[in-house]
Amino acid sequence: MEFTLTTRHFQPTETLRSRIEKHMEKLDRFNSLIQHVEVILDLDGNMRKAEIVLKTKKNIITAKATNHDPYTAFDQAYKKLKSQLVKLDDRIREHNGK
Numbered sequence: 847m848e849f850t851l852t853t854r855h856f857q858p859t860e861t862l863r864s865r866i867e868k869h870m871e872k873l874d875r876f877n878s879l880i881q882h883v884e885v886i887l888d889l890d891g892n893m894r895k896a897e898i899v900l901k902t903k904k905n906i907i908t909a910k911a912t913n914h915d916p917y918t919a920f921d922q923a924y925k926k927l928k929s930q931l932v933k934l935d936d937r938i939r940e941h942n943g944k
Contacts, residue, residue, distance in 0.1 A: 847874060849883035856889045862916055869924050876931055879903075879938070887916060896923040900931065907931060 849870045851863065858866075866885055873880060879902045888895040893912050896919040900907040907930045911922035 847877055847880050847883065849885060852884065852886045854886070854888040856887075858887060858916070862887075862920070865917065866920060869920075873900075873928075873931070876935060879931070879935060885920070887920065894919045896920040898923050898927045900927060902934070905934065907934065 847870070851858070851866060870883060870885075873883065880900060881903065882901045884899045884901075886895075886897040886899070888897070890912075893914060894916040895910065895912050896916070897908065897910045907927060909923045909927035909930065911919045911926065913919040913922065
């Protein structure tokens, strides 16, 4: 699975970068669904915004979060994304009867 990391108005630390990579590896469980993931981190004033856009064959899933800490903002967005992805996976499994 490929993903793109985009940062706006700041340079991410190596720790933040590796944390994002680690979380993206956890999404391999849904590899059959995922085509591409884009992680966007933005500095807006003193707030950090995290947005994760996940593209599947038929859907686009977006999760956003804002916090003073970029790690927390990313973790919150990741948690929202994973929840949405689990729901999508369950719907597909129920529909296909597997």
